[in-house]
Amino acid sequence: MRPRRIIVTGASGVGKTTLVEELAPLLDLAVIPELGRRICQQMGYKTIGEIPDQEAFKETVLDAQIEIEDSLGDYIADRSTIDCWALWERWNINTAMTFRSEAYYQKCLARALLYTNVIYIAPAFAPPQDGFRWCDPDYQKQVDRIVKQTLFIFGLWEKAIKIETDDFNERVSMVMEALAQ
Numbered sequence: 001m002r003p004r005r006i007i008v009t010g011a012s013g014v015g016k017t018t019l020v021e022e023l024a025p026l027l028d029l030a031v032i033p034e035l036g037r038r039i040c041q042q043m044g045y046k047t048i049g050e051i052p053d054q055e056a057f058k059e060t061v062l063d064a065q066i067e068i069e070d071s072l073g074d075y076i077a078d079r080s081t082i083d084c085w086a087l088w089e090r091w092n093i094n095t096a097m098t099f100r101s102e103a104y105y106q107k108c109l110a111r112a113l114l115y116t117n118v119i120y121i122a123p124a125f126a127p128p129q130d131g132f133r134w135c136d137p138d139y140q141k142q143v144d145r146i147v148k149q150t151l152f153i154f155g156l157w158e159k160a161i162k163i164e165t166d167d168f169n170e171r172v173s174m175v176m177e178a179l180a181q
Helices: 016-027 035-042 054-072 081-091 099-112 137-153 168-180
Strands: 005-009 075-078 117-121 161-163
Touching (some): 005 081, 016 075, 016 117, 016 168, 035 054, 054 075, 054 099, 117 137, 117 168
Parallel strands (some): 005 075, 005 117
16 A cells, blocks of 8 residues: 655644644544754754754754654654755755755655645734744745745645635645545
8 A cells, every 4th residue: 555645834833733633633644743843942942043053953853854754654744844945945045055955955855755645735824923933924925935936846736735725624624625536
């Protein structure tokens, strides 16, 4: 049987975690939580902005994402290597591509092509303040634009399940219907 590698992607505060938590038992899949927050806290920081070596941190998150994906086989993930690349791009905006960036990009792309289903959630409401993530609506729009560009560049945009409603039950129904096809 073909593995089920479902990822939920989008900017901060769009409802990825809530959707993943609802879908996991319906699909009988293990959950891969958002890893950046967890790793940041394990490193002793309250926010990602406090971490001095941002590129090393993002590499650590990417490696952890790939490791847990490999260990599970079947899963639904709250964020993915698509998000890893989108956030790398956002924080390295207007800088030249380096060998390090190119290697990171290739690692993200190779893994993204293994996902069986991509669920993209568009911003539909202001991101809630949680004391950890950036909740500025303009930042949310910037990351959303980069996520969509990444999906397009990776060749996944046309295959993605696109969620643009803020109605939670409608989101679940849309995903379940699309996955049943």
